[in-house]
Amino acid sequence: MLVLGIESSCDETAAAVVEHGNVIKSNIIASQVKTHAPFGGVVPELASREHLDCITQVVSQSLAEAGLTLSEIAGIAVTRGPGLIGSLLVGLSYAKSLSFSMKKPLAGVNHIEGHVYSVVFENPPVEYPAVALIVSGGHTTLFFIPEPERYAVLGRTRDDAAGEAYDKVAKLLGLGYPGGPVLDKLAQRGDAKAARIVFTVPRMDGPNLDFSFSGLKTAVVRFFKENHLQPVGKDEAPGDNIVNLAASFQNSVIESLLAQLRRAVRRHSPRTIILAGGVACNSGLRRAASSADFGAPVYFPSPSLATDNAAMIAAAGYPKLLRGENHGFKINALAAMKLDNLPLDGYERPVKARYRNQI
Numbered sequence: 001m002l003v004l005g006i007e008s009s010c011d012e013t014a015a016a017v018v019e020h021g022n023v024i025k026s027n028i029i030a031s032q033v034k035t036h037a038p039f040g041g042v043v044p045e046l047a048s049r050e051h052l053d054c055i056t057q058v059v060s061q062s063l064a065e066a067g068l069t070l071s072e073i074a075g076i077a078v079t080r081g082p083g084l085i086g087s088l089l090v091g092l093s094y095a096k097s098l099s100f101s102m103k104k105p106l107a108g109v110n111h112i113e114g115h116v117y118s119v120v121f122e123n124p125p126v127e128y129p130a131v132a133l134i135v136s137g138g139h140t141t142l143f144f145i146p147e148p149e150r151y152a153v154l155g156r157t158r159d160d161a162a163g164e165a166y167d168k169v170a171k172l173l174g175l176g177y178p179g180g181p182v183l184d185k186l187a188q189r190g191d192a193k194a195a196r197i198v199f200t201v202p203r204m205d206g207p208n209l210d211f212s213f214s215g216l217k218t219a220v221v222r223f224f225k226e227n228h229l230q231p232v233g234k235d236e237a238p239g240d241n242i243v244n245l246a247a248s249f250q251n252s253v254i255e256s257l258l259a260q261l262r263r264a265v266r267r268h269s270p271r272t273i274i275l276a277g278g279v280a281c282n283s284g285l286r287r288a289a290s291s292a293d294f295g296a297p298v299y300f301p302s303p304s305l306a307t308d309n310a311a312m313i314a315a316a317g318y319p320k321l322l323r324g325e326n327h328g329f330k331i332n333a334l335a336a337m338k339l340d341n342l343p344l345d346g347y348e349r350p351v352k353a354r355y356r357n358q359i
């Protein structure tokens, strides 16, 4: 079964063709990074306009690269939310019009569920129950997934997402946007334990496995000011202080992510651990999570599938389309769409009760 995936929730216009839910035939991504970089973050109005400008070409290219025509596609999967409403509407309206004109079923997909499915292309099949940590620019959420498509939120960030903290710290240090890749690179050659630049890991106790990154961001700002540091200039090499700061910041982010992941694993004894979203590109996080003894394998997407793409949306839409679902033309974009459908009617009671106690 061939699925056309369309993604436009933030600043990437993407289309992909995926066969059998896990074989990528094409995966086209038009990034808007250049447009937003001067502003140090995504400008929603500019994002919607750019999606409009390039969606037709991105979809055509995904079909051409797969060597297919629209008539050969079995169904369309499109991101319905969460994301920027104007951006979402471009992809969703386009997908609806294709679905209507070509008489193809349409599945509306949660973007975060897409990130969960981003591991299906390059890893053995996911075994359930699974625990997933989705870390991106907009989300830091920990899920228990007892079976496919059932999601219980175990914890989420109470303030900034991990990627957002990376982007804000990089902006402060004059390192440009997006901040994750550049800070990650600096952190690799820095000393995370360098004297005076050790940021503590926020302690998040209690039944919820929540995260918090704004305190860490504030500690970085305070350190930066108290030590009279200057943002790195355009063609300037960052000094030791900045390099060590990057390493210490990264160390704290990784430790706080892994502390909650460890607690989730202890509680739920998953058979697979999924670590996905843009921040899952992080070299330090990948290293630490791969060498941690979780008692279950950790599946990552490769970096090009960790950041936003439409192959993961097609993969998440595949089981729905396979079941014959067609969400039709009535579905709307949902800027704050939730991925939290446990307990669900029909799901066995013990898990329901257990889940309730933990929230």
Ligand code: KG4
Binding pocket: 010, 135, 136, 137, 138, 139, 162, 163, 164, 166, 167, 178, 179, 180, 181, 184, 277, 278, 279, 280, 281, 282, 283, 306, 307, 308
């Ligand atoms: O998943 P994604 O493409 O978009 C959202 O759904 O938000 O994630 C983008 C985020 C950005 O905040 C970016 O700075 C971060 O992922 N990121 C990284 C790395 N590569 C991208 N963060 C840390 N280390 C990286 N290597």
Ligand code: ZN
Binding pocket: 111, 115, 136, 277, 278, 307, 308
């Ligand atoms: Zn994303």
